[in-house]
Amino acid sequence: MARDFYEVLGVPRNADQSEIQRSYRKLARTHHPDVNKDPSAEARFKEISEAYDVLSDPDLRKRYDAFGEDFRRVPPDVDPEAWRQARAYAGAGPAGPGPGGGPRWSPGGVRYTDVGEDIDLDDLLGGIFGGRGRTDWGPIPGSDQEVEAEITVEEAYGGAQRSLTISGPDGARTLDINIPAGVLDGQRIRLRGQGGRGANGGQPGDLYLISRIAPHPRYRVSGRDLTAQLPLSPWEAALGATVRIDTPGGPATINVPAGTSSGRRLRLKGRGLPNRRGEPGDFYAEAYIRVPSTLSPDERRLFEELRERSTFQPRDQR
Numbered sequence: 001m002a003r004d005f006y007e008v009l010g011v012p013r014n015a016d017q018s019e020i021q022r023s024y025r026k027l028a029r030t031h032h033p034d035v036n037k038d039p040s041a042e043a044r045f046k047e048i049s050e051a052y053d054v055l056s057d058p059d060l061r062k063r064y065d066a067f068g069e070d071f072r073r074v075p076p077d078v079d080p081e082a083w084r085q086a087r088a089y090a091g092a093g094p095a096g097p098g099p100g101g102g103p104r105w106s107p108g109g110v111r112y113t114d115v116g117e118d119i120d121l122d123d124l125l126g127g128i129f130g131g132r133g134r135t136d137w138g139p140i141p142g143s144d145q146e147v148e149a150e151i152t153v154e155e156a157y158g159g160a161q162r163s164l165t166i167s168g169p170d171g172a173r174t175l176d177i178n179i180p181a182g183v184l185d186g187q188r189i190r191l192r193g194q195g196g197r198g199a200n201g202g203q204p205g206d207l208y209l210i211s212r213i214a215p216h217p218r219y220r221v222s223g224r225d226l227t228a229q230l231p232l233s234p235w236e237a238a239l240g241a242t243v244r245i246d247t248p249g250g251p252a253t254i255n256v257p258a259g260t261s262s263g264r265r266l267r268l269k270g271r272g273l274p275n276r277r278g279e280p281g282d283f284y285a286e287a288y289i290r291v292p293s294t295l296s297p298d299e300r301r302l303f304e305e306l307r308e309r310s311t312f313q314p315r316d317q318r
Contacts, residue, residue, distance in 0.1 A: 005050075005064060008047055008048060009023045009051050009052065011055075017056065020055050020056055021052075021056065024048065028049070028052075031044045031048060033045055038223060040184065040223060073141050139198060139201045139203070140200055141198045141202040141205060142195055142196035142205035143196035144205040144207070144208065145206075145208070146210055147210065148209075149162050149179065149210070149211055150212045150214050151212070151214065152214055152216065153216045153226070154248050156182070156183050156211070156248075157182070157248035157249060157274065158248070159179060159180055160178075162209075163176055177189075177191065177209055179209070180276065181274050182273050182276055182280070183211045184211065185212060186211065188208045188209070189208065189209040189211065218246070221273075223281060224275060224280060225272045225273075225282050226247070226283050226284070227283075228283070229286050230243070230254070230266065230285035231289075232256060232288065232289050234289060237256065237260045237261065237287065237289050238258065240257055240260070245285050247268070247271050249271060254268060263287065263288075266285045267282050267283070268283040271283035
């Protein structure tokens with residue numbers, strides 16, 4: 001679900017307006033996309049701005065404190081406690097807990113978690129309002145829900161599809177979900193109207209798909225940038241070379257400068273994760289020098305000759 005606005009601004013729930021304003025100004029300066037070039041800065045700045053817009057308005061803040069993330073959708077003059085009781089059952093959560101009642105993973109790497117048993121909302125609201133739920137309460141929107149989808153780096157690069165089965169009062173339904181190319185780890189994908197069902201004619205909630213990029217044996221992910229080790233022979237590192245390296249977008253060639261040591265990062269601009277709204281990430285090849293585990297007689301002779309002739313001191317810190 002959406003993050004708590006107080007948590008977003010880093011202030012306590014009893015913070016006064018001056019404290020809220022100070023925190024907003026500090027965070028806005030740090031995360032404004034014109035200043036912060038991190039790929040996630042724009043989304044973070046929008047989150048901060050939304051939190052400030054609500055908490056800096058006394059009326060909106062009062063409704064947010066009473067109704068949480070539903071504050072924009074709750075009808076006027078609704079009792080907060082009665083709303084919370086009804087809202088707890090307004091969405092039919094994904095069914096089928098795993099062993100021990102924990103989260104269950106469906107085929108394709110999608111995880112979903114139970115939120116409770118199916119309940120007839122008409123009966124529930126009638127009990128709360130003395131049988132007047134249909135006429136006095138009005139439409140109740142369905143709850144928003146979240147699921148996580150684990151994807152590989154290659155799928156984050158090129159896009160992927162997941163099949164998600166969700167069960168509810170009207171039976172099970174399967175959604176074919178397209179994960180767009182360039183999705184980031186932790187990114188939320190909104191599926192409008194695919195969440196919990198509403199009551200009394202209320203609109204269904206939304207389903208949020210949270211992407212999780214699985215650890216990869218070759219690539220490391222940082223935002224949109226990717227890093228992979230580039231094994232080099234001692235002579236390639238010393239003399240320089242043009243070598244081939246695999247990337248999620250296919251093989252590429254990279255120029256290794258002479259005198260490259262282990263740990264040096266060589267950049268392939270724009271070969272990281274794509275970005276539909278801006279610059280793609282970069283791909284970094286991290287040099288890693290390997291030596292032969294066994295030597296032929298000729299190789300041993302040449303290495304011994306190099307040892308005798310070379311003035312290089314690898315442990316010299318100057």
